[in-house]
Amino acid sequence: MKKIILPIILIFTLILSACGNSSESKNGESPTDNxxxxxxxxxxxxxxxxxxxxxxxxxxxxxxxxxxxxxxxxxxxxxxxxxxxxxxxxxxxxxxxxxxxxxxxxxxxxxxxxxxxxxxxxxxxxxxxxxxxxxxxxxxxxxxxxxxxxxxxxxxKEAKAWVADFKKRAQKAGEDIKAKIGKDATVSVIENFDKQLYVFGNNWGRGTEILYQEMKLKMPEKVKKMALKKGYYALSSEVLPEFAGDYVILSTDKKADNSFQKTSTYKNIPAVKNNRVFEVNQKEFYFNDPLTLDYQLDYFTKHFLNK
Known part of the structure; x- marks a missing residue:
């Protein structure tokens, strides 16, 4: 009798084991873990x-x-x-x-x-x-x-936590920057892309959201008039001085044609003459996601405050 019962128990155990294994996914996770x-x-x-x-x-x-x-x-x-x-x-x-x-x-x-x-x-x-x-x-x-x-x-939850922390950091940096450069100092964000110059409003990446929305730095009147509503405005190198603020964030690609920087028109812009042009890699500054925004904020803090 014992010889019959033991094989039955063994078979029953194997069946239970197989059922347990079948409930796992191919990578070893159970359905509740997948x-x-x-x-x-x-x-x-x-x-x-x-x-x-x-x-x-x-x-x-x-x-x-x-x-x-x-x-x-x-x-x-x-x-x-x-x-x-x-x-x-x-x-x-x-x-x-x-x-x-x-x-x-x-x-x-x-x-x-x-x-x-x-x-x-x-x-x-x-x-x-x-x-x-x-x-x-x-x-x-x-x-x-x-x-x-x-x-x-x-x-x-994670997204909201980052946003709250970022706003706090950006606004504090803005206060420090305005205290140094003056509350009426203007800042322009200009880019040379595909042989065309652009100036940007307050929501088109390139650090514009930080400078204008969080730090509350001032935009030149000409930029406000031409670029604020649409987000950007294409301009020629000849009128560039009209759009350049006291400080300029210049977004460029080192491999592109940046010959406009060699012209007397560009060299005589006050921000250029006063060494207040901060040149950035446009490929790094293009977006306005958290990774890019943190990098932009760090860049602006260091360059405006000479840290």
Whole structure:
């Protein structure tokens, strides 16, 4: 009798063991631990959408890579502008460069979430690959935008904490800078891009949000008139002195044609003559995400205060 019972017990034990193992995923996680299968509803600007509660493989098609990375979420595909940013290279070394035209390449990356601007193409095709959320640039301010992405990634608390801390640091730096340069001193943000000069308003990256919105530094009247509403204004090198403030943040690419800096028109601008032009790498200054904003704030603090 004992010889019969023991094999039965052994078989029953093996069955239980097999059932237990089948409840685990291939990577050893149980279904309750496999967070990428959990979904939540995100209220996007286009209506409610089901997205992963804990995304693990995100594709960012425009602008928001720094927001996603700052919240500790993995990116597997990213836009060319983010990929070429020297300050993002280490974090994005394993991410593939993609665009809204690379449908097959994006599909091969097996993303669980796709993020981009409202201007991205092929949205219907992208939605078939993974939940796709788009944002209209400028619809909300740059800090609210980060909080929105925090909500999307189920990290609203972390996003709000960073925003509160950043505002405090930026506003304190602004007070220190105004105390040194004078409350009426003006600052311009100018960029040389593709053989064209641009001056920027208060919400077009390149540090404009920090300088004008948080630090409350003054914008030259000509810049306010021509660039504030649209966000930017294209100008010729001949009229550049009209748009240059007491201080100039000059965004350039060292490999581009910067011959305008050799002209007498440029050299005679007061900010140039007084050594008040702070030249920055446009590839590093382009965005207004937390990683870039922290870098910009540190740069402005050091250069304005000679630290």
């Amino acid at each position: 967070k990428k299968e959990e979904m939540m509803t995100y209220q996007s600007e286009n209506g409610p959408i089901k997205v992963p509660a804990h995304p693990k493989r995100v594709v960012v098609l425009s602008s928001f890579a720094g927001n996603v990375m700052s919240l500790g979420v993995n990116i597997v595909g990213v836009d060319s502008w983010s990929k070429m940013n020297p300050r993002f290279q280490d974090k994005l070394k394993n991410a593939e460069e993609v665009s809204d035209e690379n449908i097959e390449k994006i599909m091969a990356l097996k993303p669980d979430l796709i993020i981009g601007l409202s201007t991205v193409k092929n949205v219907d095709k992208l939605k078939k690959i993974a939940p796709t959320v788009t944002y209209t640039y400028g619809k909300v301010d740059y800090l609210t935008q980060h909080i929105e992405i925090g909500k999307l990634l189920n990290k609203e």
